[in-house]
Amino acid sequence: MTEKTSALKIVDAKGSHYEVGYQLGTKCKDMAISMIKENRESLKASNINLEKAISHSKKYLPYAEEFFPQFLDEIRGYADAVGFKFEEAFSWFCSEPIQGARRCTDIAVNGDVTADGTVYAVHNEDVELEGEKHVIVVRIKPDDEPGFIALSYGGLWVNSGVNAAGISLSGNALTQNDTRIGIPQDFAVRKVLASKTIGDAMKAAIPENRASSYNNIICDENGEIYSMEGSGTDFDALYAEEGYLVHTNHYLSPKMAKYEAVFQAKHDKTPLRADSIIRYNRGLRLIEKELGKITVETFKKIMADHVNHPWSICRHIDERLPPKDRSKTVFSEIIDLTHRAIWACRGNPCVGQYAKFELK
Numbered sequence: 589m590t591e592k593t594s595a596l597k598i599v600d601a602k603g604s605h606y607e608v609g610y611q612l613g614t615k616c617k618d619m620a621i622s623m624i625k626e627n628r629e630s631l632k633a634s635n636i637n638l639e640k641a642i643s644h645s646k647k648y649l650p651y652a653e654e655f656f657p658q659f660l661d662e663i664r665g666y667a668d669a670v671g672f673k674f675e676e677a678f679s680w681f682c683s684e685p686i687q688g689a690r691r692c693t694d695i696a697v698n699g700d701v702t703a704d705g706t707v708y709a710v711h712n713e714d715v716e717l718e719g720e721k722h723v724i725v726v727r728i729k730p731d732d733e734p735g736f737i738a739l740s741y742g743g744l745w746v747n748s749g750v751n752a753a754g755i756s757l758s759g760n761a762l763t764q765n766d767t768r769i770g771i772p773q774d775f776a777v778r779k780v781l782a783s784k785t786i787g788d789a790m791k792a793a794i795p796e797n798r799a800s801s802y803n804n805i806i807c808d809e810n811g812e813i814y815s816m817e818g819s820g821t822d823f824d825a826l827y828a829e830e831g832y833l834v835h836t837n838h839y840l841s842p843k844m845a846k847y848e849a850v851f852q853a854k855h856d857k858t859p860l861r862a863d864s865i866i867r868y869n870r871g872l873r874l875i876e877k878e879l880g881k882i883t884v885e886t887f888k889k890i891m892a893d894h895v896n897h898p899w900s901i902c903r904h905i906d907e908r909l910p911p912k913d914r915s916k917t918v919f920s921e922i923i924d925l926t927h928r929a930i931w932a933c934r935g936n937p938c939v940g941q942y943a944k945f946e947l948k
Contacts (some may be wrong), residue, residue: 590777591746593821595934595941596723596724596725596932596934596943596945597724597725598724598726598727598931598945599611599612599615599616599724599725599726599757600726600727600728601615601726601727601728601729601743602728602729602730602731602735603730603731604657604659604661604730604731605658605661605662605665605730606662606664606665606839607665607797608662608665608728608730609661609662609664609665609667609668609669609744610665610668610669611664611665611669611725612665612666612669612728612743612744613665613666613668613669613670613743613744614810614931615670615740615743616724616744617669617670617725617744618736619721619724619741619742619743620666620670620742620744621670621744622721622722622742623680623722623741623742624670624672626674626718627680633819633912638658638676640682640695640733641679641683642673642675642676642679644679644682645678645679645681645682646675647769647830648678648681648682648770648771648772648799650771650772650947651677651770651771651772651797651799652678652681652772652775652819654797655771655775655779655795655797655829655877656771656775656779656782657779658730658732658733658782659775659778660678662744662948663677663678663744666743668826671708671895673760673837677744680745681745681773681774681775682772682829684736685736687690688864691714691760691761691836691837691863691864691899691903691915692712692714692715692759692760692761692836692837693711693713693714693760693835693836693867693868693869693871693891693901694709694710694758694759694760694803694805694834694835694836695708695709695710695725695811695832695833695834695875695887696708696709696710696758696805696807696813696815696828696832696833697808697828697831697832697875697882698810698811698812698828698831698832699811699831699926700811700831701830701831701832701879701880701882702880702881702882702883702884703880703881703882704883705926706924706925706926707746707803707807707808707809707810707811707924707925708882708884708922708923708924708925709750709758709807709813709923709925710758710887710890710891710921710922710923711747711748711758711759711760711920711921711923712901712902712903712917712919712920712921713739713747713748713917713918713919713920713921714903714915714916714917714918715915715918716914716915717905717914717915717918718814719741719915719918720743720820720916720918720919720934720935722742723739723740723741723918723934724739724740724741724742724743724767725737725739725930725932725945726738726739726740726742726743726746726749727945728739730782730948732819733751733782733948734751734752734753734754734755734781734782734783734784735751736749736750736751736752736781736829736914736947737749737751737928737929737930737945737946737947738750738757738781738930739919739930739932744906745774746774746777746778746781747777748921749781749858749921749923749930750923750924750925750928750929750930750947751775751781751782751783751947752793752928752947753783753784753785753807753930754808754809754925755780755781755783755784755785755786755789755806755807755808755925756805756806756807756808756923756925757777757789757793757804757805757806758805758807758921758923759777759802759803759804759805759815759816759835760802760803760836760837761802761803761837762801762802762803762817762818762819762837762838762839762848763837763849763861764800764801764819764820764847764848764849765819765847765848765849766800766819766820766821766822766847767799767800767819767820767841768799768820769798769799769801770798770799770800770820771788771795771797771798771799772799773798773799773800773801773802775795776792776793776794776795776801776802777802777804779792779795780792780793785808786807786808786810786812786814789806789808790806790814790816792919793806793816793818793826794816794818794823794929794933798820799820800818800819801816801818801819801820801823802818803815803816803817803818803835803837804816804818804832805833805835805917806829807923807925809925810927811831813827813828813831813832813833814827814828814946815828815833815835815840817839817840817841817844819844819847820847821923822843822844822847823844824841824843824844826840826841831879832875832879834868834871834872834875835868836864836865836867836868836871837861837864838864838865838868840868848861863896863899866895866896866899867896867899867900867901868937869888870893870895870900870901871893871901872898874890874893874937878890880942881924884922884924884931884942887922887931888922888931888937888942889918889939891922891937892920892936892937892938895936898916902917902920902936902937902938903915903916903917904916904917904936916936917935917937918933918935919932919933919934919935919938920932920933920935920937920940920942921933922928922942927946928946928947929944929945929946930945931943931944931945932945932946
């Protein structure tokens with residue numbers, strides 16, 4: 589059944605992994621076709637031949653097959669339902685660029701610092717403008733895994749959410765100088781949401797043969813919170829010792845500092861890491877003022893903050909940048925691990941309306 593709530597559609601899928609993918613592709617076909625078109629146009633604008641991109645992605649396939657073949661089945665089902673080749677769908681996951689436009693903000697807190705003991709993981713997703721129209725809520729129950737509810741792009745590209753075992757995944761992009769051929773980043777994301785314990789989730793977030801890594805924030809319903817700062821070849825696990833943590837788009841661990849690759853755009857020779865530092869310190873200051881009284885409403889306010897606008901926690905379009913380099917907050921998500929629910933808002937949280945979606 590497909591329903592609409594506050595401009596965000598929620599789609600349900602269940603069964604074998606192939607069946608899950610096929611159902612998602614069927615219900616999200618229009619989005620998928622739009623994503624195919626935009627990906628092809630993006631490759632063309634970058635002077636990359638589609639056939640070469642597909643050929644390049646084949647180098648990643650053995651690693652993905654060994655690590656999490658179930659997700660490959662979902663991709664196959666999705667591609668079959670939409671009517672395009674599996675090889676092209678898989679290639680979406682196999683580009684490991686320095687992330688220039690992806691700048692996200694995350695906060696996680698446990699019951700020690702909230703008003704009623706609820707555990708939360710919160711995420712603002714800042715990406716290219718085109719991403720907003722492809723945002724959708726998915727509620728998925730594979731036959732052999734805990735069910736989960738999450739935000740995704742086009743139904744297939746899972747971003748952040750919580751599963752029936754009380755494990756959540758959120759996080760943000762890191763620039764790193766040791767990317768390589770291996771397990772695609774988003775395969776680790778999807779496998780975290782298949783985990784039944786926080787230990788399994790942490791292992792899934794940092795597989796040995798990964799191509800590169802997001803900063804994957806792993807939480808469980810007991811209030812155990814870890815920020816898994818990874819790169820292609822190394823990682824560090826940062827623990828929320830005081831019951832909360834904030835993360836943006838730069839490494840916090842001294843161990844990981846040597847892997848930082850600062851992105852510099854052609855139009856601006858100033859390293860873009862500055863906005864990440866500002867968002868990190870701003871988020872930390874705002875959450876520390878609310879310790880002991882944190883609720884969903886607290887996060888709605890914090891994630892709409894405009895200090896350093898437009899490069900703020902609630903990010904807006906910077907009109908000074910070339911169109912292809914512009915990005916904004918395309919969705920905001922408040923994950924309630926305790927009650928297995930998410931509050932989600934399409935677009936900027938300063939003007940958008942959050943809607944509640946539950947995993948039942």
